[in-house]
Amino acid sequence: MSIPADPPAPTTWPRLVIISCALSVVVGVVLLAFSWPAITAAPRDLPVGIVGSEKQVDQLADAIEDGSDGAIELTRFDDRDAAVAAITQRSVSGAVVLGQTPMDAPEVLSATAASTQVSQMMDGLSSTLQAQIDAQVRATVEQQVQAAMSGQKAPPASGETPQKFEFPVVTVETTDVVPLSEDDPRGAGLSASMFPLVIGGILGGVVITLVLKGSGVRRLIALLIYAGAAGLVLTGVLQGLYGALQGDYWANAGAMALSIAAISGTITGLAGLVGAAGAGIGAAFTMLIANPLSGAMVPAEFIVQPWGAVGQWFPPGAAGTLIRDLSYFSDANTTFPWMLLAIWVCVGAVFTVINLPGRQSPRSADHAQLGAGKEAAAPAHAAL
Structure with a gap:
């Protein structure tokens, strides 16, 4: 006849309070991790190209520096084609092409x-x-009017057509060099693919x-x-069904x-080093640190430095850059994200195979089994 086990003792009140308070801290940390990049997001040293004469560039640079407060960093190019090539290679985020004369319409x-956020900034x-x-x-027109009036000694005679001054129309052109696909015009699918x-x-x-x-080899194969x-x-879902991804x-x-x-x-890999707790550490690191810094929610240039650059060295950041470049920027150099992700895979594979917690010598296993057998036999002897 089996004796029913005693019910577990209730959690003490001090322990209950500590657990509840600890959970509230965890919630606060999660909120901070996901909200901090978005709330503190602001463009900082955003690379923007500029095409024009030295005088024009100097004048515009002074105006931009006064108005952007360090948000834009200008890079000069010789012509429009060079600026377009830099954009398609993701060396700069946009460019301004100035006309040869002040009356020539510039192009942005x-x-x-x-990035839709950077594109909106270029529109601004x-x-x-x-x-x-x-x-x-x-x-300029007001100066011409004043000069004409000062040179005119008498008002025009009756029936004489007065001199007319026309305002020249100069409209800034805006060109989207690399637009999003028609299936994902707002880039929602591309951004959502990271989640x-x-x-x-x-x-x-x-x-x-x-x-x-x-063994760790089994885990690696899986x-x-x-x-x-x-x-x-x-x-298949993102490209075939939603059209969020482009390219091959x-x-x-x-x-x-x-x-x-x-x-x-x-x-x-972390589990292969420290056991099951490593899985929790790795999951928390990815979700609370690597993912918010990846640039998926806001561009990496908008994240407080150096964290925006640091986030590109973690798997989510490198993955986001690589997937976006493969879809829309075929001229961009993708060597860095490919190699970085491969290094993360290799290091994780090595630690997974090592599997330190699972490596137990046969002698220690025999001792452990022998000890368990003795403990089980002790009550039997006592009963006899």
Whole structure:
């Protein structure tokens, strides 16, 4: 006849208060991690190209520096083609092409596919230029009117047509060099693609760590199979169904798979070093640090430095840059994100295979089993 076990003792009141307060701190940390990049977001040293004569560039640079408060960093190019090439290679976020004369309409170049926030900022710069041009035109015409009136000794005779002064029309042109696709005109799908990628990477790493039993090699093989399959599925939905991704399907699927492997490998690798707790550490690091700094919510240039640049060294940041470049910026150099993600995968794979918590010598295992046997036998002897 089995004796029912005693119910567990209730949690003490001091422990209850500590747990509740600790949970509130965790919620605050989560809120801070996700809200801080967005609330503190502001353009800082945003690279913008400029084409024009030295005098024109100097005048515009002074005006921009006075009005932007360090938000824009100008880079001079020889002609419009060079500026466009720099935008498509993601060396600059936009450009201003000035006319040869003050009456020639300038052109503002932007790339909505790079960032809708930066594109809106370039539109604001276009409005600022338009206001400056209108003020210059108005001042020039007023000077001409005053000069004509001062040189006219008498009013025009009856029937004589008075002199007319026309305001020249100079309108700033705006050109979107790299627009978003018609299927995703606001870039919502491209931005939203980062969330399932990060969640998928975390979920895969945690499940593989906690559910699969056996050696680290088994976990690594499961990770590679999962990353490859998930890359195909996510790319099929985002590109085939929503049209959020552009370019070659297999290249995008490879980038997705490598990104998921890098995130999941970080979690399984930490678990291979310190055990199941490493999975929690890796998941928290990815969700609370790497993801907010990735530039998925706001451009990396808008995040307080150096954190915006640091975020590009983590898997979510490198993944976001790589996927966006493959879709819209075929001229951009993607060597850095490809190599960085591959390094994260390799390091995670090594630590996953090492599996320090799972390495127990046969002798220590025998001692552990022998000790458990003695403890189980002790009550039997006592009963006899």
